[in-house]
Amino acid sequence: MRVLIVDDERPARARLRQLLAAQPGIAALAEARDGVEALEVAAAFRPDVVFLDIQMPEVNGLEAAAALAATLPAPAPLVVFVTAYDTYALDAFEACAVDYLLKPCDGNRLARTLERLQGRLRERANLAPAGLAQLLVGERGATRVVRTGDILWLETADNYVVLHTAAGAPLLRHTLAALLPQLGPGFMRCHRRAAVQLACVERIATNDKGDGSVLLHGGTQAPLSRQYRTALLAALAPPRTMPP
Numbered sequence: 561m562r563v564l565i566v567d568d569e570r571p572a573r574a575r576l577r578q579l580l581a582a583q584p585g586i587a588a589l590a591e592a593r594d595g596v597e598a599l600e601v602a603a604a605f606r607p608d609v610v611f612l613d614i615q616m617p618e619v620n621g622l623e624a625a626a627a628l629a630a631t632l633p634a635p636a637p638l639v640v641f642v643t644a645y646d647t648y649a650l651d652a653f654e655a656c657a658v659d660y661l662l663k664p665c666d667g668n669r670l671a672r673t674l675e676r677l678q679g680r681l682r683e684r685a686n687l688a689p690a691g692l693a694q695l696l697v698g699e700r701g702a703t704r705v706v707r708t709g710d711i712l713w714l715e716t717a718d719n720y721v722v723l724h725t726a727a728g729a730p731l732l733r734h735t736l737a738a739l740l741p742q743l744g745p746g747f748m749r750c751h752r753r754a755a756v757q758l759a760c761v762e763r764i765a766t767n768d769k770g771d772g773s774v775l776l777h778g779g780t781q782a783p784l785s786r787q788y789r790t791a792l793l794a795a796l797a798p799p800r801t802m803p804p
Contacts, residue, residue, distance in 0.1 A: 561585060561586060561587060561608040561609050561674075561677060561678065561681060562587050562588045562589075562590075562605065562606065562607045562608045562609070562745070562795070563580055563586055563588070563589050563590075563607060563608070563609045563610075563611065564589075564590050564591070564592060564598065564601060564602055564605060564607035564609070564610045564611070564637070565577055565580070565589065565590070565591045565592070565611050566591075566592045566593075566594070566595065566597075566598040566610060566611065566612045566613060566616075566621070566624065567591075567593075567611075567612075567613040567616070567642070568593055568594050568613065568616045568617060569613075570593075572613065572642075572663065573591050573593075575664065576611060576642065576665075577589055577591065579665070579666075579667055579670050580611075580670070582667065583667070583670065583671060583674055585674060585678055588605075588794045588795045588796075588797070589794055590605045590607065590790060590791050590794040590795075591790075594616050594617060594618060594619065595616055595618065595619025595620060595621065595623060595624030595627070596618055596619055598610070598612070598619075598624050598628070599624070599627055599628065599631060600787060601790065601791055602628055602632060602637065603631070603632065603749070604748065604749045604787065604788040604791040604792070605748075605791035605794060605795065606632070606633075606745065606748065607637045608637055608638065608677075608681055609637055609638045609639075609640065609658075609677050609681075610625070610628060610637045610638070610639050610640070611640050611641075611642050611661075612624060612625055612639055612640070612641050612642065613641075613642055613643055614641055614643040614645070614648050614652070615643065615644075615645070621641055621643070622648070622651055622652070622655055625639045625641075625655050625657070626655065633737075633740075633741040634741075635684055638658050638677055638680055638681070639655065639656070639657045639658060640657060640658055640659045640660070640661060640673055640677070641657050641659075641660050641661070642661045642662075642663060642665065643660075643661075643662065643663060644662065644663040645662075646662060648660075658673070658676055658677055658680060659673045659676060659677075661673060691708065691742065691743050691744025691745075691746065692708055692742050692743055692744075693707065693708060693709075694706060694707050694708060695708065695723065695732055697723070697730045697731070697732050698733075699730065704730055706723055706725065706730060706732075708743055708746075708757075709757075710725045710726065710727070711723050711724065711725055711747075711757055712724045712725060712726065712756070712757060712760045712776045712777060712778070712780050712782075713750075713754060713755065713756040713757065713760070713774070713776060713780065713782040714736060714739070714740075714747065714754060714755045714756075715736075715753060715754050715782070716735070716736045716753040716754070717731065719733060719735070720732060720733055720734070721734050721735070721736050721739055724780060724782075726777075726778055726780075736749075736753070736754075736755060740755055746758055746759060748788075748791070748792055748795055749788050749792075750774050750782055750783065750784045750785070750788050750789075750792050751782070751783040751784060751785045751788060752785060752787070753783070754782050754783050756774050756776060756782050756792075757776075758795055758796060760776045760777045761774055761775075761776060761796060762775050762776060762777060763775040764784065764789070764792070764793065764796075765784075766784065766786075766789065769786065770786030770789060771783075771784060771785050771786050772784045772789075774792070
């Protein structure tokens with residue numbers, strides 16, 4: 561599962577990240593410092609699960625959970641609230657939280673939560689269709705079949721998406737926002753106007769401002785913006801287990 565940790569306290573984020581990295585079944589981890597940043601990171605990272613603190617400035621955890629459910633493509637990420645207070649439990653479960661953890665949580669309690677989350681995700685997977693294996697692109701009275709596995713990166717062009725492959729760059733009449741959920745978790749945004757296939761990424765180069773480019777198979781490059789860099793790096797790198 562892909563997990564986003566949201567907490568305004570850095571030590572709390574680090575502690576939960578350490579516990580999660582030691583558990584099996586975690587594919588990628590990302591962090592956000594508050595509810596506002598959580599919405600930005602989640603749009604690029606597309607988490608399966610969000611561990612949310614409740615008491616945060618500006619946008620609290622309950623508000624952030626509602627915003628995530630309203631703005632992200634379906635299905636919305638599963639939510640686990642992590643807080644030092646037990647007074648929000650009723651509100652949390654009314655917000656359809658999968659679990660409610662009290663700080664400081666331990667590894668055994670977290671493991672039970674992850675088992676519950678994995679069960680929910682398996683149920684979703686059994687109901688959800690797999691990512692598209694191919695796309696059909698109309699070209700001058702003909703139809704081209706483009707295998708999604710051949711797509712290096714995607715780029716918006718007005719009302720079209722450019723499908724960059726080693727054999728060409730056909731135009732698909734679609735929007736990037738609507739197409740990405742259909743392609744599955746193997747594709748991720750790297751820029752407001754671009755997304756890459758994770759399996760094709762070879763190197764990431766950034767400048768002093770945090771922007772840069774993503775180098776793909778065959779020397780192809782896609783633009784990278786600072787907004788999406790952290791989530792992209794988290795998706796590419798498996799979590800490291802911390803030593804005891």
